[in-house]
Amino acid sequence: MTLSSPSIRPRRRVLAVASGGGHWVQLLRLRPAFDGADIHYATVDATARAMVSPAPVYLYPDANKDTKLRLIVSALTLAVIVLRVRPHVVISTGAAGGYLAIRIARLIGARTVFIDSIANTRQLSVSARLAQRVAHLVLSQWPAVAEATGADYRGAVL
Amino acid sequence: MIFATVGTQLPFDRLLLAVDTWAAMNSDVPVLAQTGRTATRYAHLTATPQMDQSRFADCVAQARVIVAHAGMGTILSAIEAGKPVILMPRRADLGEHRNDHQRDTAAEMAALSNVTVVEDSAALCSAISAALSRSNDPGLVARSGVASARLLDAVRDFIWSEDGRPVHATAASSRPLRA
Numbered sequence: 001m002t003l004s005s006p007s008i009r010p011r012r013r014v015l016a017v018a019s020g021g022g023h024w025v026q027l028l029r030l031r032p033a034f035d036g037a038d039i040h041y042a043t044v045d046a047t048a049r050a051m052v053s054p055a056p057v058y059l060y061p062d063a064n065k066d067t068k069l070r071l072i073v074s075a076l077t078l079a080v081i082v083l084r085v086r087p088h089v090v091i092s093t094g095a096a097g098g099y100l101a102i103r104i105a106r107l108i109g110a111r112t113v114f115i116d117s118i119a120n121t122r123q124l125s126v127s128a129r130l131a132q133r134v135a136h137l138v139l140s141q142w143p144a145v146a147e148a149t150g151a152d153y154r155g156a157v158l
Numbered sequence: 159m160i161f162a163t164v165g166t167q168l169p170f171d172r173l174l175l176a177v178d179t180w181a182a183m184n185s186d187v188p189v190l191a192q193t194g195r196t197a198t199r200y201a202h203l204t205a206t207p208q209m210d211q212s213r214f215a216d217c218v219a220q221a222r223v224i225v226a227h228a229g230m231g232t233i234l235s236a237i238e239a240g241k242p243v244i245l246m247p248r249r250a251d252l253g254e255h256r257n258d259h260q261r262d263t264a265a266e267m268a269a270l271s272n273v274t275v276v277e278d279s280a281a282l283c284s285a286i287s288a289a290l291s292r293s294n295d296p297g298l299v300a301r302s303g304v305a306s307a308r309l310l311d312a313v314r315d316f317i318w319s320e321d322g323r324p325v326h327a328t329a330a331s332s333r334p335l336r337a
Contacts, residue, residue: 012317021165022230029234029305033313047210066256089317113316115309119230121262137316141309155308157234 012037015087015110017078017101019062019094020045022117026093028052029157030115040085042078042101058085064096065126075100082108092131093117093157099127102135113137116145118156124149160286161221162191165229166208169196170254173246176279177225178202180286187290190217222293223286228260228275233267240300242289244274246282272298 014037018027024043028051039055041048044062060077063070074097082090082104090105090112092098102112114131116124118141124132132138132150139154140146146153162177164170174193181189181202191203192214199205209217218224218235226232228247236243247264248254264275274289276282292298304310 014317020231021167022232022234025231025234026305029303030310030313032304033310033317037317045211047212050212091313091316111316111319113313115313117230119228119259119263121266122259139309139312154312155306155310157305157309158237 012089013040013085013087014038014089014091015040015042015082015085015101015105017042017090017092017098019043019097020048022119023094023098024048026115026117026157027091030091030093037089040087042081042097044097060097062097071096071100075104079104082110089113091115094125095127099131099134102131106134111136113139115139115157116141116151118142118158120145124151159217159221160187160189160223160225160290161217162189162203162225163214163217163229163232164192164194164227165232166192166194168248168255169194169198170227170246170248171196171198172252172254172279173225173227173282174198174200174203176246176282177286179279180283183283184287190221192217223289225282225286228264228267230263233263233273237270237272237301238303240272240298242272242274242293242295242298244276244282244285244289246276 016027018024041052041055042058042060049057058081060074061070063074078101087110090102090110093115094117102114105112112135114128114135116128121142128138138151140151141156143153164173178200189203191205192209193205193207195207218239224236224241224243226245228245245264247260250258267273268275274285276285
């Protein structure tokens with residue numbers, strides 16, 4: 001890993017945020033793009049740690065718009081994570097936790113990108129639509145969805 | 159071994175009962191199922207509510223055929239491992255999900271050579287048998303585990319862009335933040 005090499009000093013602290021299942025698998029497919037950055041992960045499942053070791057992994061409780069109380073706990077946990085990592089850049093592949101992390105990270109001046117799941121073939125997810133109000137860049141993985149929603153298209157995880 | 163998985167968030171009895179029926183008729187083939195939280199007992203499946211990520215990866219690697227709801231985590235894992243995967247999308251009208259996005263996902267993923275999409279139990283059973291007979295198909299090769307070069311470039315550009323501004327400003331992001 002280039003991070004341990006003294007010749008390349010990390011100049012970017014990146015916080016990569018994803019919920020479980022497909023969101024996390026899609027985030028892992030972006031890993032080559034994190035080379036050379038000081039990468040930190042936040043997700044909902046402790047068993048994900050082994051897959052990105054030795055990068056630090058922080059945990060937050062999974063929540064969605066139907067679990068309001070957990071959403072508040074998620075937001076508070078993500079606030080602690082963001083303040084601890086103090087990322088220059090936040091990248092999320094969803095879902096609700098990614099939006100929350102982006103919203104919090106903007107308050108400390110981070111640049112933020114939300115990549116909507118490739119599962120959303122017809123419309124943006126609720127999280128992506130919320131992210132459009134705060135993120136610097138919101139990507140859809142489907143050109144037609146990007147076209148219709150004002151999101152950007154820059155390829156896909158597949 | 160057949161590996162059936164319905165994710166951890168919601169039960170999906172229509173899929174698992176169909177797989178259970180197939181397993182009853184094909185007792186020589188072991189079937190492992192990751193069922194999520196459910197009260198239903200499946201007589202012919204080795205069932206576990208959920209599994210950690212390394213165990214999930216092992217099951218995908220060892221399976222001859224994967225049967226799943228149309229969840230992206232399973233679809234991508236199966237594609238990376240080069241396994242035949244049969245998808246039965248969850249339907250909102252049957253209370254299987256909040257909306258019908260899995261049907262849209264499945265329709266798009268059907269274009270991939272190792273993906274078969276089924277709508278009902280009978281089609282699911284015949285698809286498992288058909289997939290088993292082609293599980294040694296040399297056309298089923300493992301695919302890259304990374305995103306398209308274009309998306310990787312976009313993410314890299316975003317991380318390393320020098321100024322504090324977005325690389326590719328959108329109309330939405332050029333508005334001041336209301337926080």
